[in-house]
Amino acid sequence: MQRTYLALGAALLSVFALSSMPATAQAKKAKPCYSKTLAEEADAKQAKYKISKGKNIDVAINESLTGKPGDPKKGLEWIVNRKLGNCIACHKVEAILKLVKPGDLKSQAKYGFHGEVGPELDGVASRYTEGELRMLIVDPKKVFPDTIMPAFHKDGPFVRIKENCKGKVMLSPSRVEDVVAYLKTLK
Ligand code: HEC
Numbered sequence: 710m711q712r713t714y715l716a717l718g719a720a721l722l723s724v725f726a727l728s729s730m731p732a733t734a735q736a737k738k739a740k741p742c743y744s745k746t747l748a749e750e751a752d753a754k755q756a757k758y759k760i761s762k763g764k765n766i767d768v769a770i771n772e773s774l775t776g777k778p779g780d781p782k783k784g785l786e787w788i789v790n791r792k793l794g795n796c797i798a799c800h801k802v803e804a805i806l807k808l809v810k811p812g813d814l815k816s817q818a819k820y821g822f823h824g825e826v827g828p829e830l831d832g833v834a835s836r837y838t839e840g841e842l843r844m845l846i847v848d849p850k851k852v853f854p855d856t857i858m859p860a861f862h863k864d865g866p867f868v869r870i871k872e873n874c875k876g877k878v879m880l881s882p883s884r885v886e887d888v889v890a891y892l893k894t895l896k
Contacts, residue, residue, distance in 0.1 A: 742874035753881035755864040758847065761840065768851050769840030774862070774882035784891030787884050789819055794880065794888060799826040799858065804895060827858060834896045842892045846885050861885065 756774040763769035773779075788796045789805065797805060801823040808820040833842065845852055847862040861880040880888065 742871065742877050753878050753884075754876070755862060755878050756882040760844070760851070763841045763844070764838050765836060766841050766844075766852050768844050769838060770843040770847060771840035773886055774843070774847075775886050777886065779883065779886030779888070779890035781887070781890040781894050783884075784887035784889070787880065787888055788891060793884070794861065796830070796888075797823045799824045800828065800830045801825050802830045802895070804831055830892065831895055834893050839889060839893060843885065843889050846880070846888055846892075861888075 758770045758774060759772065760768050761771050785805070788794045788802075791798075796802075805820050806823065808816060810816045837845065848860040849856050849858040850860055859879060862878045862882070862885050864876050864878050
């Protein structure tokens, strides 16, 4: 009997301890949408943009989302990053495969293993204008309504999105511009 009371007391005590935990300790439990290294995305809001008529396709976003041109070197990083663009999971790009050094596993892991679900991206700058490329990254569904390619700069509406990812975009405005800048080198 005494033991039962002891156990009950201990249980009550732990419930009390949990509920009186400081708010900050409790807040820590909510997982962020993106990992620390991708903190930029955690705060990235969808930029305002204007859709214009394209030349090769119906739609284009002709103005930079940041008002500035992006950095192609960074763009390559976001394209191969498995936690960001991961574009090579679906697209083969010869220009990126060339960066794999024979016998170097690290460069192979970073630049190798391309999927072939989508079209090859080599020569994409000759097929589309800069504004069309931007449109294709921001929201490819505007171009190919049934595509499986993700909309990289869209904050919704989505179905069954993780609570902590609501209102967030996959690529920040500056990262979209970096990716566009890299694609422009694929003539
Ligand atoms: C889940 C697979 C997938 C991922 C990830 C993906 N794409 Fe795509 N993408 C496609 C498919 C499929 C198409 C072809 C459109 C269609 O569905 O008809 C396409 C089309 C394109 C096109 C037009 C190509 C052409 O020649 O018509 C571009 C440019 C492009 N993607 C760039 C990117 C970039 C840059 C990324 C990464 C930021 C990316 N894609 C990520 C599947 C993907």
